[in-house]
Amino acid sequence: MSKNKLSHLAETLIASEIVKLGAMVKEKIAAGDHIYNYTIGDFDSKEFPIPEELKNNIINAYTEGFTTYPAADGELDLRKAVLSFVEKNQGLKYGTSEILVACGGRPLIYSIFRSIVDKKDKVIYPVPSWNNNHYTHFNEGEHVQICSLRENNFMPTAEQIAPHLKGATLLALCSPLNPTGTVFTKEELEKICDLVINENESRGVEEKKLYVMYDQIYSALTFGDTKHHDPVSLNPKMRDYTIFVDGISKAFAATGVRVGWSMGPEYVINKMKAINSHVGSWAPMAEQKAVAKYLINDAAVNSYLRNIKSEISYRLINLHQGFQQLKSEGFSVDSIEPQAAIYLTVQINLVDKKTADGKLLDNQAAVTEYVLSQAKLALVPFGYFGSDRENNWYRISVGCCKKGDIENVIKKLREALSHLS
Ligand SMILES: Cc1ncc(COP(=O)(O)O)c(C=O)c1O
Structure with a gap:
């Protein structure tokens, strides 16, 4: 070789x-x-197995000839279906121009990093966490690792994050967290949101903002009394700085179906769309049509x-x-x-x-x-x-x-x- x-x-x-x-x-x-x-x-x-209705929708979509390029930001019916699913589950309201569909969570994470992080930019993320080290490396960002602790269920805390915010452009958070299966408490996430808002309000107009990538791909899978919290629901000001990562891979055991989505500020979503278009990481057309039909079937979901x-x-x-x-x-x-x-x-x-x-x-x-x-x-x-x-x-x-x-x-x-x- x-x-x-x-x-x-x-x-x-x-x-x-x-x-x-x-x-x-x-x-x-x-x-x-x-x-x-x-x-x-x-x-x-x-x-x-994936949901039976979803499987049938996929087969039908191929039979019906949904085999061409999809819209660059995702098919409109799918974007609408996802937005209604998100609103029902989290009470979050986003418009169809504030969402991007891609073939799973990974390309979205890639394009979030690509849209925000320049060489040598500080990226803050907890360890253990899934793949943030690799995505930071992709962008030649500066790794700022927060070693989370057993006593905090291995979730990062505001106190640990606070000293690192100056000059950082991305804070990569995930809840429920891979690998730990634990979540942010409402109080801790609120404190982190306050930090991000204060930091951004202190920055000059020329300076890049600090964004939060909020990966909630496991949010539908909480057990017992555990509740999923997200920055935008806790503090509406976080809407300007939060980009969500989500999708069907885990909630519907559909890792091979390849449909994910991000919601965030329109101008960031547009840049991510441009990056993903060059990579060609759209979710397949038939799967998009199938998921669009499935997600509005409340009883089945x-x-x-x-x-x-x-x-x-x-x-x-x-x-x-x-x-x-x-x-x-x-x-x-x-x-x-x-x-x-x-x-x-x-x-x-x-x-x-x-x-x-x-x-x-x-x-x-x-x-x-x-x-x-x-x-x-x-x-x-x-x-x-x-x-x-x-x-x-x-x-x-x-x-x-x-x-x-x-x-x-x-x-x-x-x-x-x-x-x-
Ligand atoms: C936290 C987290 N985010 C995103 C992903 C990516 O999911 P996908 O298979 O949709 O690319 C994974 C996959 O393991 C994950 O654990």
Whole structure:
């Protein structure tokens, strides 16, 4: 293979480590190893099929010949359907020129960064968080990482963010957060909004504003008493500075269908549209027509969401209880009560323990490998989400978890833990 030098970006970009880990685990499974693969933030479509009505709408849309280029900002019927869905769920009112549709959340995040962040601009984001490190790298921005803490459910706080606002152009927030499955409290998000508004009001007309990318792609998946909050609903002044990221990928287990949307100030949305047009990252025409029809079918949407939330929360709660049981038995593990999304945050604190054959688990990578080889449990360490490599917290994703496997997962983990000294 040729080793000729490529662009600085190509030479320095790190491919998604989670995808790499997932592929490695899949290879082991293909070779006959029975592994509980809870790495990828995706769904097993047998456990979590997309809504039946959506599937039929897609098939019908192709049959009806919806196979051409869609409108650059998304088909009007889809934009209208999304806006009514958002208004029903969050009470937010946006116009059809303040929304952009794309093939999922990723191209929207890319175009938000591209529209706002120049080389050396400060981008503030929490770690752990999903992919902000890579998108910041894409733009050669200056990484300002906020190390969120266990006592705050691994959500960043206003106090942590405040010292970094001067000169920053983007604050990348996500709630419910990937990888933690936790959310902002109303009070904390309000404080963060106040900071952003004060900062922007203090800037001169020539200076770029500080924008908030608010990724709420998991917002429909909250459990129990957990409520989703967003900056614009909490403080209308945030409308000028907030760009939302959202879509059907997670709420409707439709990661492969590829429909996402952003709402925000019209002039930002227009720039994002121009960028996305050059990349060609429109959602496919037929899928747009299908989602437009589906999202206004309240009965189908509500029934699907009720079911998927109950299926996901069952898995998260049972795994959480299993980890708490192991903790109560004296093993060095812990977990955070699940609030939202498809993720459970667990701690596996085994560095410096010895395996049955006398091998020292001398770093977190060795612990991850031990849990994989002995408990057959594949998890993603927080180190893959920008945290320190020695961080001993992990993400469990339940999109591929079978309910019937949970008891066995905890049993196997107990066995693996009890062989350590
Ligand atoms: C927080 C967050 N935002 C956005 C995305 C991107 O979603 P999509 O598959 O729609 O590109 C993901 C995917 O895992 C995610 O976890």
